[in-house]
Amino acid sequence: xxxxRNLQIRHKNSDSLFAPLNLSIPAGxxxxxxxxxxxxxxTLLDAIGGHLAAGFQTKGDVLLQGRSLLPLxxxxxxxxxxxxxxxxxxxxxxxxxxxxxxxxxxKGRSKRRATVHKALSDAGLADMGDRDxxxxxxxxxxxxxxxxxxxxxPQALLLDEPFSKLDTALRAEIREFTFAHIxxxxxxxxxxTHDPQDAxxxxxxxxxxxxx
Amino acid sequence: MTxxxxxxxxxxxxxxxxxxxxxxxxxxxxxxxxxxxFGVVPALxxxxxxxxxxxxxxxxxxxxxxxxxxxWTGAATTFLSLLLSAGxxxxxxxxxxxxxxxxxxxxxxAAPHAALAIGLAFLIAPSGWIARAVAPFAGWIxxxxxxxxxxxxxxxxxxxxxxxxxxxxxxxMLAALNQIPLAQTLRTGRMLGVPDARIxxxxxxPQIWPLIxxxxxxxxxxxxxxxxxxxILGPTNPPTLAVMLTRLYGDADLLLLLPASAxxxxxxxxxxxxxxxxxxxxxxxxxxxxxxxASGACLPGLGLVLRLAAIAGAVMLALTGAALIxxxxxxxxxxxxxxxxxxxxxxIRFWMRAxxxxxxxxxTTFLLAFFSTAAALITAIGWLEAEDRRASPRAPWAEALIYxxxxxxxxxxxYGLNIAALSAxxxxxxxxxxxxxxxxxxxxxxxxxxxxxxxLDPRLIRAAAALGAGxxxxxxxxxLPVLLVPILTAAAIGVxxxxxxxxxxxxxxxxxxxxxxxxxxxxxxxxxxxxxxxxTSLQALLPILTYALAFAIPAIVFRHRRAxxx
Numbered sequence: 001x002x003x004x005r006n007l008q009i010r011h012k013n014s015d016s017l018f019a020p021l022n023l024s025i026p027a028g029x030x031x032x033x034x035x036x037x038x039x040x041x042x043t044l045l046d047a048i049g050g051h052l053a054a055g056f057q058t059k060g061d062v063l064l065q066g067r068s069l070l071p072l073x074x075x076x077x078x079x080x081x082x083x084x085x086x087x088x089x090x091x092x093x094x095x096x097x098x099x100x101x102x103x104x105x106x107k108g109r110s111k112r113r114a115t116v117h118k119a120l121s122d123a124g125l126a127d128m129g130d131r132d133x134x135x136x137x138x139x140x141x142x143x144x145x146x147x148x149x150x151x152x153x154p155q156a157l158l159l160d161e162p163f164s165k166l167d168t169a170l171r172a173e174i175r176e177f178t179f180a181h182i183x184x185x186x187x188x189x190x191x192x193t194h195d196p197q198d199a200x201x202x203x204x205x206x207x208x209x210x211x212x
Numbered sequence: 213m214t215x216x217x218x219x220x221x222x223x224x225x226x227x228x229x230x231x232x233x234x235x236x237x238x239x240x241x242x243x244x245x246x247x248x249x250f251g252v253v254p255a256l257x258x259x260x261x262x263x264x265x266x267x268x269x270x271x272x273x274x275x276x277x278x279x280x281x282x283x284w285t286g287a288a289t290t291f292l293s294l295l296l297s298a299g300x301x302x303x304x305x306x307x308x309x310x311x312x313x314x315x316x317x318x319x320x321x322a323a324p325h326a327a328l329a330i331g332l333a334f335l336i337a338p339s340g341w342i343a344r345a346v347a348p349f350a351g352w353i354x355x356x357x358x359x360x361x362x363x364x365x366x367x368x369x370x371x372x373x374x375x376x377x378x379x380x381x382x383x384x385m386l387a388a389l390n391q392i393p394l395a396q397t398l399r400t401g402r403m404l405g406v407p408d409a410r411i412x413x414x415x416x417x418p419q420i421w422p423l424i425x426x427x428x429x430x431x432x433x434x435x436x437x438x439x440x441x442x443x444i445l446g447p448t449n450p451p452t453l454a455v456m457l458t459r460l461y462g463d464a465d466l467l468l469l470l471p472a473s474a475x476x477x478x479x480x481x482x483x484x485x486x487x488x489x490x491x492x493x494x495x496x497x498x499x500x501x502x503x504x505x506a507s508g509a510c511l512p513g514l515g516l517v518l519r520l521a522a523i524a525g526a527v528m529l530a531l532t533g534a535a536l537i538x539x540x541x542x543x544x545x546x547x548x549x550x551x552x553x554x555x556x557x558x559x560i561r562f563w564m565r566a567x568x569x570x571x572x573x574x575x576t577t578f579l580l581a582f583f584s585t586a587a588a589l590i591t592a593i594g595w596l597e598a599e600d601r602r603a604s605p606r607a608p609w610a611e612a613l614i615y616x617x618x619x620x621x622x623x624x625x626x627y628g629l630n631i632a633a634l635s636a637x638x639x640x641x642x643x644x645x646x647x648x649x650x651x652x653x654x655x656x657x658x659x660x661x662x663x664x665x666x667x668l669d670p671r672l673i674r675a676a677a678a679l680g681a682g683x684x685x686x687x688x689x690x691x692l693p694v695l696l697v698p699i700l701t702a703a704a705i706g707v708x709x710x711x712x713x714x715x716x717x718x719x720x721x722x723x724x725x726x727x728x729x730x731x732x733x734x735x736x737x738x739x740x741x742x743x744x745x746x747x748t749s750l751q752a753l754l755p756i757l758t759y760a761l762a763f764a765i766p767a768i769v770f771r772h773r774r775a776x777x778x
Binding site for chain 1: 602603604669671672674675676677678679680681682689690693694696770772773774775776
C-alpha cells in the first residue's frame with residue numbers, strides 16, 4: 001500500500017504546486033494522476049521517488065506499507081521509476097541493463113544470469129541479452145526498461161507518461177504488458193498520464209491535479 | 213532527504229585537495245617572490261629590507277623597451293587572436309563543415325607552444341621553407357638578408373602566439389554559441405533586415421562575451437608573460453620582460469634573483485593592469501554600447517573585416533600545419549641545401565642517434581604528464597561529483613579559483629614557489645615538478661570536463677538510483693563509463709598541457725629535470741636543425757598521439773554500443 005497524506009510540494013520562494021493530496025494505492029493496483037501540463041505531475045513523482053531537485057520542499061507524508069519515505073534517500077526507498085523514454089544505460093548491453101538493479105541476495109553468476117534470462121523471455125526479448133540497447137525497436141526498449149525496473153524488486157512503481165511516445169498499436173500492447181506485470185509483482189503503481197485511455201485501462205483510483 | 217555525512221566528507225576532501233594542490237603553491241610562491249623583491253632571501257643571507265632590488269631592476273639595460281615589448285606583443289596577440297577566432301566563428305557557422313574544422317583544430321590545440329614556434333621559425337627564417345619556395349622567383353641563391361625570426365618588433369612572436377591561441381579562443385566561442393539562443397537571434401535579426409555582420413557584432417557578441425571573457429583574459433595573461441615562445445621567436449636584445457627575468461633568474465650570480473623577483477611583481481602588475489583595461493573597455497561598452505546600437509550607426513566594412521579575418525585564420529592554420537610538417541621533414545633530412553625546396557637526401561640516422569639523448573627526457577616528459585594529469589583528473593572528478601551531491605550551482609569564487617592559475621603570470625610565482633619548497637624542506641625533483649605541472653593542468657581539465665559532466669542525462673542517474681544504486685555505484689558504473697569520451701578528451705588535454713610546460717620544469721626542477729620541451733627550447737637557439745627536428749617532432753607527436761588515443765579508446769571499448777560512443 002502506497003499512501004500520500006496531505007502531500008504538498010513547493011519551491012523555495014513560491015506557493016504550493018497543487019492542493020494537498022490524499023491517495024491510497026493498494027498492492028497490485030495502478031492509480032492514475034492526470035492534470036494539465038506544468039501542474040507538477042513529474043515533480044510529484046520526484047517527491048515520492050526521492051529525486052526532488054534542490055530547492056523543493058515537501059509537506060505532509062508519503063507512506064509505503066505504513067513506513068514514511070520522506071527521510072530516506074532515493075535508493076533506500078526502493079521505488080521503481082519508468083520514464084517516457086526508456087533511458088537504458090547506453091554503455092551496457094540489454095542483459096547488463098536488466099542485471100543492473102538485481103538485488104544482491106540473488107547470488108552466483110549463473111543464478112543472476114538465469115533471472116535476467118527469464119525476465120528477457122517474459123518480455124519477448126529472449127535472444128537479445130547481448131544486444132546494444134540502441135539497436136532495439138521502441139517497443140522492445142519499453143519492455144526492457146520495465147523489466148529492468150521490476151527486477152530490482154521495487155516496493156512500488158512510478159510511471160511517468162511511459163506510453164505517450166509509442167504509436168497507437170504499440171501503446172495498447174505495452175500498457176497491457178506493464179499493468180499485467182505490476183499486478184503479478186503485487187506492488188502499488190502510480191501512473192502519470194494525459195491519455196484518458198490509459199486511465200481507463202489502469203482501473204485503479206484516479207486523481208486530477210489542479211493548481212493550488 | 214538529509215545530506216549524507218559521506219557527501220560532506222567528499223566535498224571537504226576535494227576542497228582541501230584543491231587548496232593544497234593549487235592555491236597553496238600560488239600563495240606561497242607569490243609570498244616568497246614578494247619577500248625577495250624587497251630584499252629578504254634567508255637562504256642567500258639577504259635580509260636588508262628595502263628597495264635595492266627595485267633600483268637594480270630599474271638599472272637593468274633595456275628594461276623600458278622590454279616592458280614595452282611585453283605589452284605590445286601581449287596586446288597584439290590577444291587582439292589578433294580575438295579577431296581571427298571571431299572571423300572563423302562567423303564563417304564556420306555559415307558552412308556545414310563545423311565538425312571537420314574542429315578536427316583540423318585538434319593537432320594545433322594538442323601541439324605544444326614550443327614545437328609550433330620552432331616549426332614556424334623553420335618556415336619563416338631567411339633559410340626557411342617559405343624563402344625556399346620564393347627563391348626561384350626572387351632569384352635567391354643565398355638566404356636573403358632579412359630578419360624574420362627574432363625581429364625587434366616581435367612580429368614573429370605575435371604570429372607564433374596567435375597561431376596557437378586563436379584556435380583555443382575559437383573553440384571556446386563555439387562552445388559558448390551552444391549556450392545562447394543563436395538560431396533565434398539570427399532569425400530575429402535577419403527578419404528586421406540587419407546585415408549578418410552587424411547581427412554578430414551587436415546581438416550575438418554581447419551574449420557570448422560573458423562566456424568567453426575568462427578565456428580571453430587567459431590568452432591575455434599568457435601572451436603578456438610567455439617565456440618559451442618568446443625565447444624562440446621573440447626579440448633578443450632586449451627581449452620581452454618575461455624572458456629578461458628568466459635570464460636573470462638563471463644567472464650564475466644568485467643575488468640577481470632579487471631584481472628578478474622585483475621584475476616578477478612588475479610582470480604581475482602588467483598583467484593586472486591589462487586585465488583591468490579589458491574590464492574598463494567592457495564597462496564603456498556597457499554604458500555607451502546600447503545607445504550606439506540604437507543610433508543605428510554602423511562600422512563600415514565590418515563584414516569585409518570578418519571575412520578577411522576568417523581567411524587569415526585559415527592561412528594561420530595552414531601555416532601551423534606546415535610548421536608541424538617541416539619539423540618532421542627536418543628530422544629525417546640528411547642533406548638540404550638552401551634554395552632546394554625539398555631535402556637532397558633523407559636519413560633516419562638522427563632518429564637512431566637520438567636514443568641516448570632523447571630517451572631520458574622522453575621518459576621524464578611521460579612521467580610528468582601521467583602524474584600531473586592523473587592528480588588533476590581525480591581532483592576534477594571529485595570536485596564535479598561533490599557539486600552533484602550538493603546539487604547547487606558553482607559559486608563564482610569557485611569558478612575564479614579554477615581559472616586563477618591561468619590568469620596569473622607563471623614567472624610571477626614559480627621561482628618563489630621553488631624558494632618556498634626549498635625552505636619547507638621539500639625534496640627538489642620530479643615530484644615537485646609534477647606538482648607544478650598539476651597547477652596548470654587542473655584548470656584546463658576542469659574547463660574541458662565541466663560542461664559535458666553537467667550535460668549528462670539526469671534521468672540516467674535517476675533510473676540508476678531507482679534501481680537501488682547508491683551514489684558511489686552511480687558514479688562508478690554509470691557516470692564514469694557514460695562520460696568516457698569527455699573524460700579521455702580532458703585527459704588528453706591534460707597531457708598536452710603538461711608536455712608543453714616550460715617554466716615550471718625549469719624553475720621547480722632547478723635545471724636538473726629535462727623534458728622534451730626544455731630540450732627543444734635549448735636546441736632552438738642555433739643547434740643542428742636535424743637534431744632539433746627530431747626532439748621537437750617527438751615533443752609535438754606525444755600529445756597528438758594522446759589525442760588520437762582518446763578518440764580511439766571509446767571507439768574500441770564501445771564498438772558494440774552505438775549510443776555510448778558519441
